[in-house]
Amino acid sequence: DRDTDKKRIEELLEENMVLEIAQKQSMNESAHLGWELEQLSKSTDLADSEKSFVFELNECASSRILKLEKDNQSLQNTIQELRDASLTSRESSLKFVELEKENQQLSKKIEKLQNQIEKEKQSNQDLETLSEELIKDKEQLQVVMETQKADTDRQIKDLKQENDHL
Numbered sequence: 260d261r262d263t264d265k266k267r268i269e270e271l272l273e274e275n276m277v278l279e280i281a282q283k284q285s286m287n288e289s290a291h292l293g294w295e296l297e298q299l300s301k302s303t304d305l306a307d308s309e310k311s312f313v314f315e316l317n318e319c320a321s322s323r324i325l326k327l328e329k330d331n332q333s334l335q336n337t338i339q340e341l342r343d344a345s346l347t348s349r350e351s352s353l354k355f356v357e358l359e360k361e362n363q364q365l366s367k368k369i370e371k372l373q374n375q376i377e378k379e380k381q382s383n384q385d386l387e388t389l390s391e392e393l394i395k396d397k398e399q400l401q402v403v404m405e406t407q408k409a410d411t412d413r414q415i416k417d418l419k420q421e422n423d424h425l
Contacts, residue, residue, distance in 0.1 A: 271362050278369045285376040292383040
């Protein structure tokens with residue numbers, strides 16, 4: 260039983276490590292998407308209000324990522340504590356039951372973190388979509404403004420000709 264319990268703990272620890280690596284990759288992707296969004300907003304001539312909106316959204320995403328990193332660090336500390344505890348728990352099967360419960364709780368926390376990471380990815384995708392929509396709207400407004408200016412210039416020219424004729 261102890262050997263199987265020990266193997267189960269090792270399997271769970273390996274699974275936790277894989278989840279941590281996946282989490283770090285997701286956070287890197289989120290940070291990269293935020294950077295790309297920031298670069299996109301810098302390269303366009305958005306109005307000041309649009310820039311501040313995108314900046315606020317980036318700050319919000321960054322603070323969420325920092326919170327996830329802190330949670331991840333806490334989980335890593337707990338995993339290390341579990342490893343240390345598993346070495347001393349050979350003498351007592353009761354301790355192993357407690358560790359198993361803690362491991363289940365950690366697995367739930369990791370699952371929650373993964374869900375949060377997925378939400379962050381979706382949020383970053385939504386921000387990117389919003390940014391693209393804002394750029395398209397700006398381009399459409401520029402076209403409308405140019406058309407209006409051309410119409411106004413044409414009307415002014417017509418009125419001047421009519422005035423000269425009169």
